[in-house]
Amino acid sequence: QVQLVESGGGVVQPGRSLRLSCAASGFIFSDYGMHWVRQAPGKGLEWVAVIWYDGSNKYYADSVKGRFAVSRDNSKNTLYLQMNSLRVEDTAVYYCAREGFRELYYWGQGTLVTVSS
């Protein structure tokens, strides 16, 4: 069965960097686009980024453009989110998700990122 497991979250000071990982299993990773979605404490869902199945295209929410970078290693079945210049408002649970067509068909359980001094 499809499994997505995020890791790499934690507490980080404003202005620092963090890299999240999402380990995928149970499907052919290189066949699917992958997304990051985040949820601030007590708030709704915010789409963050998408990377095409082959890594050829990447798109970002305006709120993270220029600071976050999505990448993937299809040989390791792993998705990444490099987060630089972190802000307090980036505090959230970060989910990775696999596309069906473009909808987010499968989700991981999330990893919490807390940006605080």
Added chain:
Amino acid sequence: EIVLTQSPGTLSLSPGERATLSCRASQSVGSSYLAWYQQKPGQAPRLLIYGASSRATGIPDRFSGSGSGTDFTLTISRLEPEDFAVYYCQQYVGSPPWTFGQGTKVEIK
């Protein structure tokens, strides 16, 4: 960027009642580029409906989606205790960003 507005913010109903949730887009998302998700406290979201009206794998048939253009509806025909949760719509038409609505909470009356 397409803005999705969900209404109502909170829906207070009893088990067995019918729930009707609305999602309105600031511009057309066609007839096939809208999804609905359910999220329970402490859990990841779960896909319910994609393509505006297709149920995801394992989703009971009491959940149905309809609509096109700018107005979409998620209907739960008879609420079960496990259906009390927050529901989000998301559009994925054209190029990203593929935005979410702010959510509708379905609570027990």
